[in-house]
Amino acid sequence: MFELDIRSRKPIYEQLVDKMKELIMNEVVKADEQLPSVRALATELSINPNTIQKAYRELETQGFIYSIKGKGSFVSPNNQVKDNEKITEVKKELEKLIIEALYLGIQAREIIELIEDLDASKGGGESND
Template sequence: MINLDLKSRVPIYEQLVDKVKQLIIQGVIKPDEKLPSVRSLAQELTINPNTIQKAYRELEREGYIYSLPGKGSFVGRVEGHENDRKVESLTRDFEQVTSELLYLGASKGKLINLIEDLEKERGEEDES
């Protein structure tokens, strides 16, 4: 389910954070679903448990997961106001990246096609 590139320049914990976010956003992992324990995921991925713990802390800080002492970590539910703040923040990031892409010569059509492709992928996943 989670594949990490150990040769990548991107730190392992960041790759793990990105993969878990992707699984949550795509609906593979549902709200309130229990995540694997730090120990079991570390064994499965053959990486240091501290790396898993760091990724889980970051996901919790960003509001994607929550932990219950003695129970484990679970996928969080996005509340309306939290969702609005996240959308605002991501929109600012999107504007910055889009401006940079346009400056570097990416065409408007290419960016629109990318958005449409992502929307189609998301629609197909919702139907599954």
């Protein structure tokens, strides 16, 4: 399904959350599709099941997945859950990173070019929906 970087400073559960969000947003896993069980994914990735459970809990809190007791975890069909809230949160996070980049000496033009390159390669925004 995906690989994790055990040498990364980022906690494994956060890496899992990011990878799962990416799969959901890129529609690799579709709405209402069942995710691998905690035990199966822990075995596949050779990590502690509690780490998987923590990642699934975080994804559920963020509205990306939902759980059915005894059945498992599924991709949320309505990823517009808390949409405005998420956009506001992402903008605040982005603002912090841009301020930090400018402080570290990265030119505004470089940041703009990076955004334009990412937009062209990923496609996004309202014009590409």
